Amino acid sequence: xxxxxSRIVRTVTTLIYGFxxxxxxxxxxxxxxxxxxxxxxxxxxxxxxxxxVVTYGDQGVKDFxxxxxxxxxxxxxxxxxIAFAFFGLGVTFFYNFMANSGGLxxxxxxxxxxxxxxxxxxTIPIMNIAVGLEVLAALGVIILTMSAGSKNTKKKExx
Amino acid sequence: MSSILTHSPALVMALPLLAAFLTPVVGRxxxxxxxxxxxxxxxxxxxxxxxxxxxxxxxxxxIYVFGGGDAGLTLxxxxxxxIRIIFHIDGMGIFMGLIxxxxxxxxxxxxxxxxxxxxxxxxxxxxxxxxxxxxFGMEFTGDIFNxxxxxxxxxxxxxxxxxxxxxxxxxxxxxxxxxxxxxxISALMVLFAIGLFYGQYDVLNMATIASVMQFTQLDKIALIxxxxxxSMKAGSVPMHMWTPDAYSEAPAAITMVLVAASQASLYALxxxxxxxxxxxxxxxxxxxxxxxxxxxxxxxxxxxxIIQKDIKRLMAYHAISQTxxxxxxxxxxxxxxxxxxxxxxxxxKAMEGSIFxxxxxxxxxxxxxxTAGALFYRTGTRDLNKMGGLxxxxxxxxxxxxxxxxxxxGIPPFNGFASKLMIYESVYKFNPLLSIIAMLVSILTxxxxxxxxxxxxxxxxxxQYKKVxxxxxxxxxxxxxxxxxxxxFGLFPDVIVKNLVHPAVMALINQTNYTATILGGI
Numbered sequence: 194x195x196x197x198x199s200r201i202v203r204t205v206t207t208l209i210y211g212f213x214x215x216x217x218x219x220x221x222x223x224x225x226x227x228x229x230x231x232x233x234x235x236x237x238x239x240x241x242x243x244x245x246v247v248t249y250g251d252q253g254v255k256d257f258x259x260x261x262x263x264x265x266x267x268x269x270x271x272x273x274x275i276a277f278a279f280f281g282l283g284v285t286f287f288y289n290f291m292a293n294s295g296g297l298x299x300x301x302x303x304x305x306x307x308x309x310x311x312x313x314x315x316t317i318p319i320m321n322i323a324v325g326l327e328v329l330a331a332l333g334v335i336i337l338t339m340s341a342g343s344k345n346t347k348k349k350e351x352x
Numbered sequence: 353m354s355s356i357l358t359h360s361p362a363l364v365m366a367l368p369l370l371a372a373f374l375t376p377v378v379g380r381x382x383x384x385x386x387x388x389x390x391x392x393x394x395x396x397x398x399x400x401x402x403x404x405x406x407x408x409x410x411x412x413x414x415i416y417v418f419g420g421g422d423a424g425l426t427l428x429x430x431x432x433x434x435i436r437i438i439f440h441i442d443g444m445g446i447f448m449g450l451i452x453x454x455x456x457x458x459x460x461x462x463x464x465x466x467x468x469x470x471x472x473x474x475x476x477x478x479x480x481x482x483x484x485x486x487x488f489g490m491e492f493t494g495d496i497f498n499x500x501x502x503x504x505x506x507x508x509x510x511x512x513x514x515x516x517x518x519x520x521x522x523x524x525x526x527x528x529x530x531x532x533x534x535x536x537i538s539a540l541m542v543l544f545a546i547g548l549f550y551g552q553y554d555v556l557n558m559a560t561i562a563s564v565m566q567f568t569q570l571d572k573i574a575l576i577x578x579x580x581x582x583s584m585k586a587g588s589v590p591m592h593m594w595t596p597d598a599y600s601e602a603p604a605a606i607t608m609v610l611v612a613a614s615q616a617s618l619y620a621l622x623x624x625x626x627x628x629x630x631x632x633x634x635x636x637x638x639x640x641x642x643x644x645x646x647x648x649x650x651x652x653x654x655x656x657x658i659i660q661k662d663i664k665r666l667m668a669y670h671a672i673s674q675t676x677x678x679x680x681x682x683x684x685x686x687x688x689x690x691x692x693x694x695x696x697x698x699x700x701k702a703m704e705g706s707i708f709x710x711x712x713x714x715x716x717x718x719x720x721x722x723t724a725g726a727l728f729y730r731t732g733t734r735d736l737n738k739m740g741g742l743x744x745x746x747x748x749x750x751x752x753x754x755x756x757x758x759x760x761x762g763i764p765p766f767n768g769f770a771s772k773l774m775i776y777e778s779v780y781k782f783n784p785l786l787s788i789i790a791m792l793v794s795i796l797t798x799x800x801x802x803x804x805x806x807x808x809x810x811x812x813x814x815x816q817y818k819k820v821x822x823x824x825x826x827x828x829x830x831x832x833x834x835x836x837x838x839x840x841f842g843l844f845p846d847v848i849v850k851n852l853v854h855p856a857v858m859a860l861i862n863q864t865n866y867t868a869t870i871l872g873g874i
Contacts, residue, residue, distance in 0.1 A: 265376075267376075268374075271373035272370075272373045275369055275370045281419065282359055284420075285416070285417060285419055285421075285423050286362035286363075286366060286418055287418045288420070288421075289419060
């Protein structure tokens with residue numbers, strides 16, 4: 194038996210899950226300018242995964258969402274975060290060595306009302322991206338594990 | 353070299369964190385070197401902690417400002433209160449840090465053989481490293497919200513480790529769930545207390561809060577919350593229900609680290625009472641509350657231990673009972689804090705005894721849990737009635753058990769005797785009855801360990817344990833190191849007390865120094 198939901202739900206999911214993921218990444222990338230940040234954006238992106246798992250069942254998404262790849266992304270995010278904390282060690286741990294340096298994310302922040310310059314913040318946007326990757330991958334793993342576990346519970350309830 | 357020393361507070365916390373994040377990658381790449389990789393990282397951490405200890409004990413407190421322009425710059429120009437997260441390590445912090453470093457390093461070494469056959473080792477080691485990070489953070493941090501974060505890191509990783517599927521009997525998941533409920537409640541209450549401080553004083557740095565503390569009604573509520581939940585996390589008696597389950601169900605190496613983790617909560621309790629409030633609070637009342645918690649823990653812990661048949665559960669009740677000694681001594685110190693004459697004549701001595709007992713307890717209780725793990729590793733049971741005659745097959749384990757049992761029962765020349773004698777002598781001057789109860793508890797401890805020794809090790813060889821051998825070398829190495837520390841501390845207690853324990857006690861008592869390190873002599 195296929196563990197899928199109705200055609201309406203499937204169609205809507207197919208239409209919007211891409212937008213949810215893009216919106217999640219938007220929140221991650223603008224973490225240093227607008228409300229939200231790595232964790233919030235990652236959670237939004239992971240909600241798209243939850244939608245897919247609910248709609249298509251964990252068998253239906255098994256080619257799209259792989260636990261191995263997700264946990265690799267999770268480790269990458271974590272290592273990226275702590276690595277940038279270590280790179281600041283020339284001055285202090287977590288020192289923002291990229292801020293106002295003119296390079297990547299290196300513009301100085303403009304004071305006052307302005308549309309927002311994405312290229313500011315130094316290591317903060319990078320750490321937001323790292324946290325975002327970590328959260329979306331970790332929540333993805335949690336969702337997949339829970340959906341795999343719920344099948345066992347259902348079997349026990351039915352028997 | 354000097355730059356390592358400057359950055360050592362951050363490195364000690366960050367190296368295990370980095371390794372924890374790298375563990376899944378290393379585990380995917382090569383599973384065999386994983387255990388050695390973790391042991392090497394924790395060994396390196398131990399080395400840096402020792403360097404830092406030498407630095408702190410010769411030159412005084414260390415501070416580290418995260419992300420600041422300079423590691424020692426707490427107040428950049430124009431600021432009157434510190435904004436950034438600051439690690440603030442004085443004699444007491446580094447004393448606890450040394451315990452954590454030793455215990456987590458030995459746990460990793462012990463796990464090399466003990467956990468070899470298990471699956472999911474990457475997760476086990478990553479959680480062990482996160483637990484070490486959380487404990488270091490709790491002990492080093494000078495920022496109360498940061499303390500909450502590290503408390504949560506330590507709690508969550510301990511929950512997962514307690515429930516780690518390593519035991520073939522018992523209910524690890526239930527123990528893990530119990531601990532999760534206890535630590536969530538305590539973390540919430542700590543957060544609530546932090547909210548009370550932040551709402552009133554607009555600062556989160558502990559030294560700054562201490563310097564502006566008004567001791568209002570809200571501060572009293574915060575104090576009650578903190579004392580209650582931190583003594584719950586330390587496992588003192590009315591709130592001890594999680595301790596026997598958690599300690600007996602966790603893998604042996606983890607139990608040893610959990611003992612140190614509950615001592616980190618105990619440290620936080622002392623830090624709150626001494627550094628945050630000091631004599632602004634009613635020290636006699638709070639001191640007596642802590643003394644009563646201590647006496648209850650001592651007595652109820654040991655009486656519950658005598659009737660246990662599960663070896664690790666028995667030892668877990670003894671851990672509660674020994675926590676009572678630490679609370680008793682420090683409680684006496686706190687009760688006479690406002691009275692300089694009594695403080696100098698016996699208060700400082702009582703505190704030295706109990707602070708010394710924290711380190712001794714971590715060492716001998718760790719050793720005892722490791723021997724229990726060794727018995728479980730070879731016999732597959734924790735039930736004392738099913739064991740017997742194991743001294744015939746496991747010579748070294750028997751010797752290590754005797755050393756640990758003699759130390760916990762307070763028999764000279766082992767370290768338990770040294771610290772317990774200091775507690776007896778000084779508490780007797782405060783209130784003779786308390787001292788007599790403490791001695792009685794010590795005798796009962798000896799009685800119950802004689803029982804364990806008799807039923808597990810003595811007697812003829814049993815049929816089912818004919819093929820039992822000595823445990824592998826890595827487990828023996830971990831136990832032997834602890835046994836050496838116990839004997840050395842027992843033979844030269846004066847050296848340890850003078851160089852390690854006394855600075856720790858002074859760091860607790862002297863609140864002015866604590867605040868002046870951050871705020872520059874206000």
